[in-house]
Amino acid sequence: MSDSTQLARQVVQALLDAGVREAVLAPGSRNAPLSFALLAADRAGALRLHTRIDERSAGFLALGLARTSGRPVAVSCTSGTAVANLAPAALEAHHEHLPWIAVTADRPLRLRGTSANQTTEQVGLLPRAEVLDLAAGDEVDVPVGALLAARGPVHLNVQFDEPLTPVDDWVPRPTTARPPAPASTPEPKVLARGPRTVVVAGDGAGPAARLLAEQAGWPLLAEPSSGARAGSHAVPAYRVLLGTELAAEVERVVVAGHPTLSRPVARLLGREDVEVVDLAPDDRWQPRPFPVVDSAPVWRVGDGAPDLEWLDRWREAGRSLAARVRALLRAEGDVTPHEVAGVVAGAVGARDLLFVGPSNPVRDLDLMMTPPPVDRSARVVANRGLAGIDGVVSSAIGAALAHGAEGRTIALMGDVTFLHDQGGLVLGPHEPRPNLTLVVVNDDGGSIFSLLEQGGADHAHAFERLFGTPHGVDLAALCAATRTPHWRVESVAELEHALSQPAGGIEVVEVRVRRDNRREIDERVRNLRP
Template sequence: MTSTDLARRVLTALIEAGVTEVVVCPGSRNAPLSFAAYDAAAAGLVRLHTRIDERAAGFLALGLTKNHRRAAVICTSGTGVANLHPAVLEAAHAGVDLVVVTADRPARLRGTSANQTTDQVGIFGPLVATQDATGGIDLITGSPVHLNVPLDEPLLPDDRWAPDVVPGEPVHRAVAASLTTLPVGPRTVVVAGDDAGPRARVLAEQAGWPLLAEPSSGSRTGDSAIRTYRLLLGSDLGERVERVVVCGHPTLSRPVSRLLGREDVEVVDIGGSWGAWSERPFPVDGRVIGGVGVDEPDDPTWLEDWREADRSVSRQLDALLAAERDLTPHEVAGTVARALPAGGLLVVGASSPIRDLDLMVPRYDVGARRKVIANRGLAGIDGTVSTAIGAALARSSTRSFALMGDVTFLHDANGLVIGPGEPVPDLTIVVVNDDGGSIFTMLEQGAPPYAEQYERLFGTPHHVDLAALCAATRTPHWRVGSLPELEQALASPNGGIEVVEVVVRRDNRRDLDERIRALRPSPGAG
């Protein structure tokens, strides 16, 4: 089989498996695959994207796939493959069925010092199975797939390909369905982590239990959602919890982690394993695969106690932030959350922004189709710009926002390098710029005894001119320093990708966080 024939066979398998988006990075060894992808796009079978940076390309494909448009990323051999590793690891730990297609040298050159030749079989580790594309291709999955394609010369086709392919739908391995009824009685809360989906909200509302939902859970809607849950877990209400029902992948909050680790709390896990691992990082007393419900609502007093306490702490939090002389990151997050219309998309960066959003996002209306996405598989800051662009390209949204810190933005500034004629979404990227990494000020290393080492090792000020950086890629940029300016910028999109830089302080972040964490319900509330 020639390399051209093999490449066309691979593209056929991708299309039949429901791949509709193909991201290609330039290279010589992957030329047969690139030509086949071009012809498939010309035939209207896939949408083609090209990127010069494999890491950005991988996260672009990840963002496309996270928003239900199955994507494949294609690259050449050598270090280009290694640069896909961060996106592949994120996909593996988040259970995203990303397809990675890597061109390889022919078998006769493996184990030699031939140019751009390394051991690509199993390069992504034991969490991702590698398939040799010269054998059978299995794309029925719920996790990443690595197709390694050994290609020999000649690498260029002699003709144009007219694909005769019937596009398919993504197929996942079947999981036996069942319905489990949970008894009421124990004081129960529902914890909804990343990608928990609406079933966490439905269960909480059926049972009358408080819903502690992370922003990217897909569950932060309805009357059971508790806005300030992580602050309330440090109050008497948290001590009274007897059972936790967990759905999705909870990663944001140390109070939630402590709750799940308590010996006096029963933990029921809905959905079983998450991503690449079969075990949770906390003890699980019961595991439910399939549907879950209750026969009757629980005592309404328990939920009302949480609601009353939430109203009290929410008022205190809003008053505390409003009293600050300078704009706070929490207010930025809240402003973005409120600006997100029904049918809108919000992609949130790791570190501080998603935690700030967690305290500030309102209870969205059920059915309003607001979608919040975050890379919580490994919760890294890398690839966030590209993930946001991919997610925005994949979804027909009324408005698309991304919220991230300055270090996260700089980490994937290459994501803004998009060639002429490439698909470009309408996306407003809000960058909260405190000139460094504020997340560490709230952790142990930010304590006063480590002040001498802190700024150099963790604060990492960079003094980058974001306006100049955006100008280099012809990306429109606005710099704002007040809430009215931010509200105006968010209300006046110009189309395409644009960056709104919001300047905030970092030197007071630890003190602000300590005052927020000290908030408790007013006497009598909860």
């Protein structure tokens, strides 16, 4: 057995011991030892292997698998620029604390700095990753404990020398994943009911934010991917409410997770007359970009009766505004991107998964998603660590694969986001395929910019070239190239029908909407009052 084959098998065994049950492979020559070892583990039933031809897609596929499963996922590639293509996914894994492990092949140490083909300095190439540089030897210590405890990206850079192919078969030994020891729960701090308070739940806040709001009787302003947007205290259309007189009465905000979706929330958190308490401080997002007067990982509410009049005013105002928003959009005649988000939100149930893309789709979902009862709420996930459009198709496929047959998966995204990762639809005939409906809101360009300063009349002469970026791509033809079923719908009713009858496997539902009136519609929505 060659040293490289032995090293690769040691690495794969360590991954299995660390609980890896999904692995993504981008093939190459130098990582052939890893490829054979991963295939052997797949055939032994120790993990499930996914092969992709593009490293960036592979990295984000692993990210989606890790996000939904909560387990560490490995992605392997060859040397050189292949490693650099994993960097965007590594950054997202860092900012979301996802257990994502890059296993990259490298030339042996003697070839570094010699202009050898496909050789560069790979150690440190993946940002914010914990790095281990491994070379073949009699005893290679792959740190299973470090992999188990990882909360973010880990980079195993593995030096392989020729020969790179095995001469015998290998079956990994049985393993039982050893979960990291649970962290002790600190004593909760007491939060006085006192001031008029709202709870803001950003991405990843979890149910603790909802439970605190319900215990205290406070309004809950929860983003879709917070894991808290459900129950009787969640306020719909809260972003619009923050532009009304009611928001001026807020005296304290309890914030959890990573709120990023709206400027009204940012302005609320930055007000000098508002106290901000951090429900779950997290070094991913510290220090906060707003002043925090107190923070602790666990809180309980002090004694006293809840201010139900305060809560009822927010709930009633939210219901009234949500109804006014729906009426305004119906009057448009043409289907709007906001309505698309509302239909998608209504199509998922308690056993389902909704993956939502960045820019306008997640904000439209935030506006239109009616908070469901807790027992009927779907899980909503998104790449909100850096909120980029990188790899969203691949991330959604990974999330759907990890979700499995528990329920359906729908992904909502814009056309530019879809095109940015169209390679995610390139799957070989033997690859596992999830049941996933990709709803693509196609307005032929980047409408998010029309809502910002550069979308104003002063910049109209440059907007289309610099920001609108119309592309004119025929999405049906693009989908046909990868044999992906495609449906184009033109109305709310057609979209509801398409979502009620999924074709199975990966399918694309394209909804054509206008872009020229986006700024004007959003301005009218912002000016609504309860």
